[in-house]
Amino acid sequence: MNYKIGVIYGDGIGPEVVREAQKVLDKICATYGHTFTYEEILMGGCSIDATGVPLTDQAIAQAKASDAVLMGSIGGNTATSPWYKLAPELRPEAGLLKLRKELNLFANLRPAYLYQELKGACPLRDDIIGDGFDMMIMRELTGGLYFGERSTKEIDGVMTACDSLTYNENEIRRIAKRGFDIAMKRRKKVTSVDKANVLDSSRLWRKVVEEVAMDYPEVSYEHMLVDNCAMQLVKDPKQFDVILTENMFGDILSDEASMVTGSIGMLSSASLNETKFGLYEPSGGSAPDIAGKGIANPIATILSAAMMLRYSFDLDKEADAVESAVKKALADGYRTIDIMPREGDNLDGITQVGTDKMGDIICSYI
Ligand code: NAD
Numbered sequence: 001m002n003y004k005i006g007v008i009y010g011d012g013i014g015p016e017v018v019r020e021a022q023k024v025l026d027k028i029c030a031t032y033g034h035t036f037t038y039e040e041i042l043m044g045g046c047s048i049d050a051t052g053v054p055l056t057d058q059a060i061a062q063a064k065a066s067d068a069v070l071m072g073s074i075g076g077n078t079a080t081s082p083w084y085k086l087a088p089e090l091r092p093e094a095g096l097l098k099l100r101k102e103l104n105l106f107a108n109l110r111p112a113y114l115y116q117e118l119k120g121a122c123p124l125r126d127d128i129i130g131d132g133f134d135m136m137i138m139r140e141l142t143g144g145l146y147f148g149e150r151s152t153k154e155i156d157g158v159m160t161a162c163d164s165l166t167y168n169e170n171e172i173r174r175i176a177k178r179g180f181d182i183a184m185k186r187r188k189k190v191t192s193v194d195k196a197n198v199l200d201s202s203r204l205w206r207k208v209v210e211e212v213a214m215d216y217p218e219v220s221y222e223h224m225l226v227d228n229c230a231m232q233l234v235k236d237p238k239q240f241d242v243i244l245t246e247n248m249f250g251d252i253l254s255d256e257a258s259m260v261t262g263s264i265g266m267l268s269s270a271s272l273n274e275t276k277f278g279l280y281e282p283s284g285g286s287a288p289d290i291a292g293k294g295i296a297n298p299i300a301t302i303l304s305a306a307m308m309l310r311y312s313f314d315l316d317k318e319a320d321a322v323e324s325a326v327k328k329a330l331a332d333g334y335r336t337i338d339i340m341p342r343e344g345d346n347l348d349g350i351t352q353v354g355t356d357k358m359g360d361i362i363c364s365y366i
Helices: 014-032 045-051 057-064 092-102 116-121 169-184 200-213 226-235 247-259 299-312 316-331 355-364
Strands: 002-008 035-040 068-071 107-113 134-140 150-155 158-163 189-194 220-225 242-245 268-272 278-282
Touching: 002 014, 014 035, 014 068, 014 299, 014 316, 014 355, 045 092, 057 092, 068 299, 107 169, 107 247, 107 299, 116 316, 134 169, 134 247, 169 189, 169 200, 169 242, 189 200, 189 226, 189 247, 200 220, 220 226, 226 242, 226 247, 242 247, 268 299, 278 299, 299 316, 299 355, 316 355
Parallel strands: 002 035, 002 068, 068 278, 134 242, 189 220, 189 242
Antiparallel strands: 107 134, 107 268, 150 158, 268 278
8 A cells, every 4th residue: 555644753852753653664564565655744843943833834735635644742841942932823832733723633542551561650559450451532622612712801890711612513423423433443332421410512412422322333332421430540441442522521531541551652642534634643742851862762653653554544454563563562671761660670671772772673573
């Protein structure tokens, strides 16, 4: 198969980790007989330096002309970087928000998977972890509170702020369908999370999810209130397969779920639209504190590339190969500094490696 991949190297550790993911994709091409071509797209701080804005029209056109986009993180040190003295719409993150909007990326996927080898980094008790957990948080990304009308004004002499949470049935239906589609590629269970005991938007959410569920008889589904879900994630995370939820609930729950897996350097993500197109990026930021040191963990970006193979290109076998190679690298004791065992833990069979070496090892296992 031939695919054109837009590549946003971004800022900080972005170029370092994206290079490793490209290495892995190239190994997939060589092993399975595919051709991936790459086109560099400027976004974030590096785009500000080169063009004066975080995202140009040309960059948007390049992204739209790609089959998928692989991205490192963007942004710099928010306290010291000159990028943060610019107006908000000219800062690095404004580029990403604009790109998500232009590409209509309404579905955000964040897997939370606990590798047995990294159990030590999980803050939960052994009896709760059991054999580990493997869930996918599916968050609606373009509606709800973050995009509703907002205002701050004085009413009767009192400053009053208002944010509105709006969803229409079409927005709910398209994300629900995506959630059930993803569940069909996994263990076929959807937990739809809402606050239907209080919010109208949640009651509509629940109704539409029930309608969509009728089209997926193989998928079991349940509704769960968001406050209960927050508790269940730390009480019994094994129960979840796909968690389907709206924008703000998803923002909070996906961070909670990811933190019980250990390092941010392991967390991949994807943002999808109604076509097969997706933007794939690590969940973490540009880590300016370790940029240029060759120690960043490239696994989150490599696993994001695996998601691209699975969800944009339908190359499930190839995605499995990348995920297995990551597991083998961990099982054989290779660790970047962020996932090293804690002080005092057993270091037998553990080898600390840098960004580049971790990429090489994963490639060698494909
Ligand atoms: P961060 O995720 O960049 O860093 C938090 C901590 O995690 C740091 O100690 C960092 O060294 C570590 N870390 C992150 N990724 C790592 C990796 N792959 N390997 C090893 N360690 C890793 O968060 P921050 O410091 O709050 O933000 C830094 C910049 O990133 C800011 O400008 C922020 O706006 C931006 N940011 C961008 C995105 C994005 O591009 N989607 C997301 C979040 C933050």
